[in-house]
Amino acid sequence: MKLVKLSEGETEVFVPEHKKGPGPRGTDLPVFYNPAMEMNRDISISFLKAWDVNGKNLLDGMAASGIRGIRMANELYSGEVTLTDVSHESIKLMKKNAAINDVDVDIFNESIESHLLNNRCKYDYVDLDPFGTPVPFLPTVLRYTARNGVVGLSATDTSVLCGTYTKKCLRLYSARPENNWCRHENGLRILIGHVVREAARYDRAAVPLLSYYDGHHFRVYVKLEAGAKKADDALQKLGRYDFGEYDWEEGKKTGPLWTGQLFSKKILERMTSVGTMEEGSLEMWKKESSMPPFFYDNSIISKYLKLPPPPLDYIITELRERNNKSVKTHFSPTAFKTDAASSVVLDIFKSYSSAP
Numbered sequence: 001m002k003l004v005k006l007s008e009g010e011t012e013v014f015v016p017e018h019k020k021g022p023g024p025r026g027t028d029l030p031v032f033y034n035p036a037m038e039m040n041r042d043i044s045i046s047f048l049k050a051w052d053v054n055g056k057n058l059l060d061g062m063a064a065s066g067i068r069g070i071r072m073a074n075e076l077y078s079g080e081v082t083l084t085d086v087s088h089e090s091i092k093l094m095k096k097n098a099a100i101n102d103v104d105v106d107i108f109n110e111s112i113e114s115h116l117l118n119n120r121c122k123y124d125y126v127d128l129d130p131f132g133t134p135v136p137f138l139p140t141v142l143r144y145t146a147r148n149g150v151v152g153l154s155a156t157d158t159s160v161l162c163g164t165y166t167k168k169c170l171r172l173y174s175a176r177p178e179n180n181w182c183r184h185e186n187g188l189r190i191l192i193g194h195v196v197r198e199a200a201r202y203d204r205a206a207v208p209l210l211s212y213y214d215g216h217h218f219r220v221y222v223k224l225e226a227g228a229k230k231a232d233d234a235l236q237k238l239g240r241y242d243f244g245e246y247d248w249e250e251g252k253k254t255g256p257l258w259t260g261q262l263f264s265k266k267i268l269e270r271m272t273s274v275g276t277m278e279e280g281s282l283e284m285w286k287k288e289s290s291m292p293p294f295f296y297d298n299s300i301i302s303k304y305l306k307l308p309p310p311p312l313d314y315i316i317t318e319l320r321e322r323n324n325k326s327v328k329t330h331f332s333p334t335a336f337k338t339d340a341a342s343s344v345v346l347d348i349f350k351s352y353s354s355a356p
Ligand SMILES: C[S@@+](CC[C@H](N)C(=O)[O-])C[C@H]1O[C@@H](n2cnc3c(N)ncnc32)[C@H](O)[C@@H]1O
Pocket: 032, 033, 034, 037, 041, 061, 062, 063, 064, 065, 066, 067, 068, 084, 085, 086, 087, 090, 110, 111, 112, 113, 129, 130, 131
């Protein structure tokens, strides 16, 4: 395997030679490596610093080149860091990468499922970063992460969760997606809803601390709080929505999905103070963290009303002047969230077009 050396954060690693440029890939390499996930890994480091991993045991359960787990060992002050992967080639490469960074990590050539079964509830943090869907691994991960531990998981099957393949979403997530302007938030909420239901089987409440969409994938960090009552309370926050032409109401069309908060404000504040990731995303997530589910899309409403779209900043200012909350959203550059009634939103579009 031809290797190239690169650095991410404060860590240097060898990875297989790969094509440069945007877009998801990595599966065609002898050991998986996707440069497009650098931001995902930077956010993991920032999140784990904010959560405070001092003395905690961390597992990178699908470690590939080891880049994520070795960054955890090199850039955080934690307890033990363990890496596991089913691929023999990956193990050879992650050992080499651990050596060049001089980090003391435990490396196992076994599946995340069997590793967790052999080390039940040992890990305070488990990172689950599969190709595609995390669904097959969730029962073991959600059951055998330590009490009050955290799971960080990725899902790259965005087309399933966002409604291109409705039947597959029903089979995998037991939920109905919706391929409309809110599909990315809807998909993220279906994923969280599934995690909440799966954790509840083991009398655990999965509480989202940080959940976001980033182009090719979803990423969710949940804290696992133990107790049947807490699990029941989390299940109460599942719901279904019925999308109309430009808005939505609780009904029976999509879901079940998570209707609660996507972020913990406390974690976002701490991520800002540890200062290891760019502030733009953090600021946007902070603003979104106090908003209700879903958003309006400027072009959908303009099309519906057959009126020109007002500038986004104009709409947000007008909504705030009428005593409503309104912010931009990381889910779409042409959209805004608000707690205003849809009639107020439509009025703003109408008054913009009739202004002299
Ligand atoms: C998407 S890659 C992980 C990428 C890595 N976390 C990173 O940040 O670069 C998925 C990895 O999971 C490994 N894998 C697949 N099934 C597994 C399982 N059941 N347990 C552990 N590793 C598995 C694959 O060999 C592959 O290296």
